[in-house]
Amino acid sequence: MPVDDPHPPYLHPAYGSTVLRAPSEPLLAPKLDPEAVELVDPVYGHQPVAELDHDLTRQHAGEPLGERIIVTGRVLDTGGRPVRGALVEAWQANAAGRYAHDLDQHPAPLDPNFSGAGRCLTDDDGRYRFVTIKPGAYPWRNHPNAWRPAHIHFSVFGTQFTQRLITQMYFPGDPLFPFDPIMQSVRDPEARAALVARFDIDTTVPEWALGYQWDIVIRGEA
């Protein structure tokens, strides 16, 4: 049975940053009539998505270090309908677990050939596809000996602003899952499992890259 609301709570004290950022008052639920502004189609103002924006391994003069992978899947709504022409943005750490971000100072090397950000539009089948390298796990200071499991951040737009979703994709079999308060903030085990990609031998390209499949489900249109 699908869960009505699989999202994590705002307050999840095991993830320390929620303690001062979770609202303490209950949310108000305005009635959204069909004209509600929240239901308009977000016309993102980005410059058009370029042909190579989906390939995080071809943004520099050389190739990044790491295990080359393909991550692909479909963006669907809860009715199972493909979301076509959806903007999917992805970002991640490099193979050593370091982000190309000034504030990430943990002692792992930057890779001059990897920025770790890409985007693409879904096709008529709702399918997105990225070529990248497998990100490394990395330490953070949430609690003693805290490590994030390897993950790729995903941002998705549907055809209504209310369908907006930002989430993280994890890799199958990662031993860090039980120790990660961000992943464990999703309480329903099946919903949590939906954050984990599936290794797929048919997506894997011989002599070139391992393949992972991961579908993303957003709300249906109101």
Added chain:
Amino acid sequence: MALTVTPSQTIGPFFAHALPYAEGPYAVPAGHPGAIELRGTVYDGAGAPVPDALLEICLPGVFGRCATDAAGGYHFRTARPDSYIPLLVFARGLLKPLWTRVYLDDTDPFLATVREDRRGTLVAAAQDDGSYRFDVRFQGEGETVFLAV
């Protein structure tokens, strides 16, 4: 059979190389008829500015995105809304985003349904220079009214 929505996860602290773009805060071009400047600061429950939030606004034909700066500040140039501007806030420490609305005055009927002592958190303050100020407080005193949409 209905599918379950993919659960939300935090945007995390390290999105600056991926999501913000130079034109993001300028949701309408300079000189757009009736364009307004909207600015404010995002605060946490201790009253500290939030330097790692990403804000998005959306109106018909208009989309804006702005990351907060080191002082928690954000700004948009946007169209004047008929009623309100939906504002979506992502941040490290937010496992799912916060929805709120920016009203430019207190006349909208929805505001009458909001507890009086909290109503003002949804109304941007007109500034002498013609811009509007709208601060976002995640928690505690002056906590912004957030919405389940």
